[in-house]
Amino acid sequence: MVRFAKILPHEDTNTPIVVQGITVAYDGHHALDNVSFTLAPGERVAVVGPNGAGKSTLFKVMAGLLPPTSGSVSLFGGAPERHICVAYVPQRSEVDLSFPVTVRDVVLMGRVGKLGLFRWPGRADRRLVEECLALVGMTDLAERQIGELSGGQQQRVFIAQALAQEAQVMLLDEPFTGLDVNSQEDILAILEMLRRRKVTVLVSTHDLNQAAHYFDRVLLLNHRLISFGPPAEVLTAQHLNQAYGEQLRLVETAEGVMAFSDTCCEGGQEPHEPNR
Amino acid sequence: MSPIVEFLLGPLSYPFMVRGLLAALTVGIVCAVLGTFVVLRGMAFLGDALAHAILPGVAVGYLVGNGARGPLFAGALLTGLFTALSVGALTFRRQVREDSAIGVIFAGMFALGIALISSVRSYTVDLAHFLFGDVLGVAPGDLLLTACLGALVLLLLLAFYKELVVMAFNPILATTLRLPTRFLHYLLLSLLALTIVLSLQTVGVALTMAMLVTPPAAAYLVARRLPSMMGLSAGIGAFSALSGLYLSYYVNISSGAAIVLVCTLIFGLVFLFSPSRGVLRRRRHGPHSPKIDSTPLAP
Numbered sequence: 254m255v256r257f258a259k260i261l262p263h264e265d266t267n268t269p270i271v272v273q274g275i276t277v278a279y280d281g282h283h284a285l286d287n288v289s290f291t292l293a294p295g296e297r298v299a300v301v302g303p304n305g306a307g308k309s310t311l312f313k314v315m316a317g318l319l320p321p322t323s324g325s326v327s328l329f330g331g332a333p334e335r336h337i338c339v340a341y342v343p344q345r346s347e348v349d350l351s352f353p354v355t356v357r358d359v360v361l362m363g364r365v366g367k368l369g370l371f372r373w374p375g376r377a378d379r380r381l382v383e384e385c386l387a388l389v390g391m392t393d394l395a396e397r398q399i400g401e402l403s404g405g406q407q408q409r410v411f412i413a414q415a416l417a418q419e420a421q422v423m424l425l426d427e428p429f430t431g432l433d434v435n436s437q438e439d440i441l442a443i444l445e446m447l448r449r450r451k452v453t454v455l456v457s458t459h460d461l462n463q464a465a466h467y468f469d470r471v472l473l474l475n476h477r478l479i480s481f482g483p484p485a486e487v488l489t490a491q492h493l494n495q496a497y498g499e500q501l502r503l504v505e506t507a508e509g510v511m512a513f514s515d516t517c518c519e520g521g522q523e524p525h526e527p528n529r
Numbered sequence: 530m531s532p533i534v535e536f537l538l539g540p541l542s543y544p545f546m547v548r549g550l551l552a553a554l555t556v557g558i559v560c561a562v563l564g565t566f567v568v569l570r571g572m573a574f575l576g577d578a579l580a581h582a583i584l585p586g587v588a589v590g591y592l593v594g595n596g597a598r599g600p601l602f603a604g605a606l607l608t609g610l611f612t613a614l615s616v617g618a619l620t621f622r623r624q625v626r627e628d629s630a631i632g633v634i635f636a637g638m639f640a641l642g643i644a645l646i647s648s649v650r651s652y653t654v655d656l657a658h659f660l661f662g663d664v665l666g667v668a669p670g671d672l673l674l675t676a677c678l679g680a681l682v683l684l685l686l687l688a689f690y691k692e693l694v695v696m697a698f699n700p701i702l703a704t705t706l707r708l709p710t711r712f713l714h715y716l717l718l719s720l721l722a723l724t725i726v727l728s729l730q731t732v733g734v735a736l737t738m739a740m741l742v743t744p745p746a747a748a749y750l751v752a753r754r755l756p757s758m759m760g761l762s763a764g765i766g767a768f769s770a771l772s773g774l775y776l777s778y779y780v781n782i783s784s785g786a787a788i789v790l791v792c793t794l795i796f797g798l799v800f801l802f803s804p805s806r807g808v809l810r811r812r813r814h815g816p817h818s819p820k821i822d823s824t825p826l827a828p
Contacts, residue, residue, distance in 0.1 A: 316701075316704075316705050317704070317705070318701060318704050318705065334707070335707075336707075337705075337706060337707050339705060340705060341701060341702075341705050343699070343701055347701070348698075348699055349569075349698065349699075352569065352697075352698050353569075353749065353752050353753055353754055353755050353757075353758050354694075354698065354754060354755060355753065355754055358754065358755070359698075362691075362694070362695050362698065362699075362702060362706075363706075365691050365692060365695050365706055365708065366705075366706030366707055366708060368691070370688075370689070370692070371688060373691070374691075398753045398754075414702075418705075418706065
């Protein structure tokens with residue numbers, strides 16, 4: 254039946270995000286197997302693992318897009334389906350980029366949930382949209398049609414949309430995939446800005462080097478949670494072997510473990526850079 | 530009187546022609562505006578199938594009311610809503626692929642409709658009217674009904690505009706914004722059913738799809754924003770309806786077909802000459818639209 258969900262406000266943004274024993278099974282095959290972890294608000298976490306390890310599935314469960322077969326997610330003390338404060342920024346390939354909307358329109362869409370039915374965006378909403386555009390450096394291109402932008406710019410627009418949504422948890426699905434180095438740096442700068450705004454950010458990435466350098470903690474996933482903690486503790490030869498198996502070659506050097514991967518992100522062609 | 534004025538006003542001396550023009554205009558605009566969502570959400574096949582599937586309802590209404598318009602529209606509307614909602618229910622959880630579900634249900638319904646109508650002796654003439662429309666047979670009461678239902682569709686689209694746009698652009702976003710996605714899905718399907726019933730008399734079951742899809746598809750090639758796409762689409766729909774009817778008057782061809790042919794011609798011209806996505810321009814400027822290099826971030 255048609256249900257109108259009642260959206261819960263959350264007063265206490267200090268309550269941690271708790272993922273407890275999540276299992277997602279499709280036809281007997283486990284996409285996620287008993288995954289549990291707890292996040293502190295404002296934390297920045299890299300989610301790494303081989304292709305098909307369940308990274309997108311984890312995000313979809315956390316965003317309330319997919320009900321888990323068992324287990325539960327609690328965002329600031331409530332189920333994700335009742336919260337508007339979690340944004341899922343999909344891979345660019347999942348969005349129709351030929352849609353006739355401008356950058357500003359796309360960001361304004363983030364306000365639709367908060368506005369509620371039968372109300373049109375007012376001056377405060379428009380001001381917030383301008384702020385969000387400025388935060389990701391897209392003010393000058395606000396009138397462009399979304400498909401006319403480069404991949405990095407599109408990614409920034411979707412983050413601005415999540416900001417307009419006033420999301421306190423952002424789940425970024427492979428935001429770096431297919432971006433050049435400059436655009437990747439732009440996104441990393443935006444992640445820094447999000448940290449200052451106390452937004453909890455989970456980023457799925459294939460780049461172990463980035464995961465090691467720019468994130469508070471790393472969540473290594475291959476259907477089950479292999480390891481979760483500070484990068485130095487997670488990205489060890491033993492853990493990486495457990496997660497990637499044959500897909501990753503590990504070389505012990507004086508400076509640490511070198512990892513070479515011949516798998517690649519969906520859609521990306523370039524081979525992986527060696528990672529420390 | 531100058532020949533042009535006479536050309537334009539001539540047909541208007543017949544009241545049935547005036548009613549036909551007004552009905553066609555309404556249908557042209559309503560279809561074109563709703564069709565914007567149909568095109569953007571990739572529901573063209575569903576629209577066409579739905580148009581065919583209301584035939585058994587039309588037939589039952591026709592048999593019950595002995596040809597009167599009221600029961601006929603009621604039957605069409607009920608069947609349209611029923612099938613739209615049942616396809617929505619069948620595919621919402623994706624147990625059945627949507628295109629398969631549509632194919633199965635709607636072809637069956639269409640066959641049932643033809644079977645019912647063929648049980649009456651005079652069915653060929655009537656069937657032709659349902660299939661291809663009979664815009665010149667619009668009675669004053671029909672016109673009022675068309676106008677009211679058309680206004681209802683446009684009002685509901687306006688009321689849920691921002692939610693429907695989010696749904697069309699990115700259903701995942703609609704869910705994380707906690708919009709009533711299922712309600713919006715059924716709302717759009719119901720509006721589609723309503724609009725198809727509206728256009729039954731103007732262009733008929735077989736050609737309704739063109740009114741829903743062709744004007745917005747042409748507008749899509751030109752417009753950069755949704756409101757302009759809708760406006761342009763409505764303009765193309767209205768112009769096609771009017772000029773198609775004049776064409777049918779002067780050249781003496783079927784009115785529904787004439788309207789759709791004008792639509793198709795406009796689409797063809799836009800496809801060739803559109804400044805942004807047109808084929809000819811593309812050929813001159815290379816296959817790729819220009820991408821802007823990344824700009825520095827604001828401090």
